Amino acid sequence: MTDSLISSAYSQALEVIASVEPRIAEATRQELADQRGSLKLIASENYASPAVLMTMGTWFSDKYAEGTVGHRFYAGCQNVDTVESLAAEHARELFGAPYAYVQPHSGIDANLVAFWSILANRVESPYLEKLQAKNVNELTEADWESLRHELGNQRLLGMSLDAGGHLTHGFRPNISGKMFHQQQYGTDPETGLLDYDAVAAKAREFKPLVLVAGYSAYPRRVNFAKMREIADEVGAVLMVDMAHFAGLVAGKVFTGEEDPVPFAHLTTTTTHKSLRGPRGGMVLAQEEFAADVDRGCPMVLGGPLSHVMAAKAVAFAEARTTEFQDYAQRIADNAKSLAEGFLSRGANLVTGGTDNHLVLLDVSSFGLTGRQAESALLDAGVVTNRNSVPADPNGAWYTSGIRLGTPALTTRGFGHDEFDTVADLIVDVLSNTEAGTTKAGGPSKASYVVADGVAERVTARSAEMLDKHPLYPGLVLG
Numbered sequence: 289m290t291d292s293l294i295s296s297a298y299s300q301a302l303e304v305i306a307s308v309e310p311r312i313a314e315a316t317r318q319e320l321a322d323q324r325g326s327l328k329l330i331a332s333e334n335y336a337s338p339a340v341l342m343t344m345g346t347w348f349s350d351k352y353a354e355g356t357v358g359h360r361f362y363a364g365c366q367n368v369d370t371v372e373s374l375a376a377e378h379a380r381e382l383f384g385a386p387y388a389y390v391q392p393h394s395g396i397d398a399n400l401v402a403f404w405s406i407l408a409n410r411v412e413s414p415y416l417e418k419l420q421a422k423n424v425n426e427l428t429e430a431d432w433e434s435l436r437h438e439l440g441n442q443r444l445l446g447m448s449l450d451a452g453g454h455l456t457h458g459f460r461p462n463i464s465g466k467m468f469h470q471q472q473y474g475t476d477p478e479t480g481l482l483d484y485d486a487v488a489a490k491a492r493e494f495k496p497l498v499l500v501a502g503y504s505a506y507p508r509r510v511n512f513a514k515m516r517e518i519a520d521e522v523g524a525v526l527m528v529d530m531a532h533f534a535g536l537v538a539g540k541v542f543t544g545e546e547d548p549v550p551f552a553h554l555t556t557t558t559t560h561k562s563l564r565g566p567r568g569g570m571v572l573a574q575e576e577f578a579a580d581v582d583r584g585c586p587m588v589l590g591g592p593l594s595h596v597m598a599a600k601a602v603a604f605a606e607a608r609t610t611e612f613q614d615y616a617q618r619i620a621d622n623a624k625s626l627a628e629g630f631l632s633r634g635a636n637l638v639t640g641g642t643d644n645h646l647v648l649l650d651v652s653s654f655g656l657t658g659r660q661a662e663s664a665l666l667d668a669g670v671v672t673n674r675n676s677v678p679a680d681p682n683g684a685w686y687t688s689g690i691r692l693g694t695p696a697l698t699t700r701g702f703g704h705d706e707f708d709t710v711a712d713l714i715v716d717v718l719s720n721t722e723a724g725t726t727k728a729g730g731p732s733k734a735s736y737v738v739a740d741g742v743a744e745r746v747t748a749r750s751a752e753m754l755d756k757h758p759l760y761p762g763l764v765l766g
C-alpha cells in the first residue's frame with residue numbers, strides 16, 4: 289500500500305516537472321539511479337525517508353515567516369506557527385533540551401546563530417543593552433564603535449581541522465576564524481585521541497569566551513562533562529556542534545557524559561547527517577540563551593524555510609521511535625565491523641579504531657595520498673571523501689586519509705558481513721593502485737594507476753550487496 293502510493297506519487301510528480309523542464313525531471317531520475325548504484329560511505333550523508341522528502345515539496349515553501357512563533361513580521365503565518373511549534377516541541381523532547389530553535393537553514397547557519405547569541409548574551413556593551421531595550425535608533429557613533437571593538441575582540445577555542453574539527457570552529461578561512469581571535473586544540477600526536485588535560489591547559493592560558501567541542505572527522509566519542517568542566521573553570525561558554533553524531537544522541541547510543549545536550553550551554557546540529565532528516569540546521573539551548581537564540585532571524589538568518597521545518601518535525605517524529613534507536617545502534621556496530629575489517633587486513637586507522645559512526649583510514653601505507661585513494665575508489669563505485677589525518681604531511685588538499693561513515697549504508701540495511709566486505713573491497717582497490725607521475729616524471733600526489741580488472745571486480749561485488757539491500761525498496765518510477 290505505502291510502496292505503491294510512494295511510487296505513484298513520485299512518478300506523477302516527475303511527469304509534472306517534465307512538462308515544464310524535462311531535463312530536470314531526467315536529472316532527478318538519474319540521481320536516484322546513481323544513489324541506488326553506488327556504495328555511499330560519505331560520513332555526512334544519509335537517505336531521508338520518503339515522508340521527510342515529500343514534506344519538503346509543498347506550498348509551505350511559498351510562505352514568508354520572519355520572526356518567531358506568534359511574533360511574525362508577516363501576516364498569515366498560522367500554519368507555519370503550527371509547523372515550527374511542533375518541530376521545536378519534538379526536538380526538545382527528543383534531545384531533552386529546554387529550548388530548540390529549528391529555523392537555521394544549515395549547520396553553518398546554526399553555528400552563526402549560536403556565536404551571535406553568545407556574543408549578545410555575554411559581552412557587555414552599551415549597544416547591546418540598547419538593542420535589547422529596542423532603542424537602536426538612539427545609538428550614537430560612539431556606541432557603534434564600542435560594539436565593533438568589543439564584539440571584535442572575543443576569543444574562541446575549537447578543535448583544529450586536521451584533528452577532526454570543522455571549518456566553523458575557528459578555521460582561518462571561515463568567518464569564525466575572522467570574527468574571533470581563535471586558537472585550536474588538537475589531539476595527542478601518539479594516540480590520535482583527544483587529550484582533555486591539554487585542552488584544559490590551553491583554555492587556562494587562552495581564556496576563551498567560547499569553547500567549541502564537536503567534530504566532523506574524529507572517530508571517537510567525547511566526554512562532554514569534562515569539556516563543560518574545562519569551560520566552567522575558565523568562564524567560557526560551552527558550545528557543542530553535534531552535526532555529525534546527532535543521530536547517535538537522538539538514538540540513545542550516546543548517553544550520560546557522551547550526550548552533549550545536558551552539558552553544553554548551546555548545542556548546534558545539522559538535521560541531515562546521522563539524524564536522517566531534511567537538509568537543515570538547529571540550535572538547542574539552555575534557558576539562559578533562549579531569548580538570544582530566538583533573534584537568529586533577522587540577526588543572522590533570512591526567512592525560515594517553512595517546508596524544511598515541516599520536514600524536520602516529520603524526521604524528529606521518526607527519530608523518537610524504537611526503530612530509530614535500533615538504527616542508531618547499528619550505525620555504531622557497523623562502524624566497528626568496518627574498522628575490524630580494515631585492521632584484520634593490515635590497514636592503519638587513525639586512533640586505531642572507532643566508537644562512533646566513522647573511521648579514518650590512513651592511506652599512506654598504500655603509498656597513496658587521500659586524493660589518489662578517493663579517485664581510485666570512485667572509479668570502482670565506492671564513494672568516500674579524502675580527509676586530513678593529524679599532522680598531515682600532504683596538507684588539506686591532497687591529504688593522507690579517507691573518511692568513511694556508516695549511516696547511509698546502514699539505512700539500506702547493511703550489517704556486519706557487508707561492512708567486512710566493504711573493507712575488503714577498499715583494501716583490494718588501494719593495494720592495487722599505484723601513485724602516478726607528473727609530466728616532468730616526478731612523483732604525483734594526484735594521478736594514479738589502478739591495475740587492470742580491479743574496478744570491474746569491485747563493482748561486481750558491491751552490486752551484489754546493493755541489489756540485496758535496495759535503496760527505497762518498493763519505489764518504482766513509472
Ligand SMILES: *Cc1c(COP(=O)(O)O)cnc(C)c1O
Pocket residue numbers: 332393394395396397453454456502503504529530531532558568569
Ligand atoms: C557538516 C557540518 C557542519 C555544516 O553543516 P552544513 O549544513 O553543511 O552547513 C557544521 N559543523 C559540523 C561539525 C559539521 O560536520
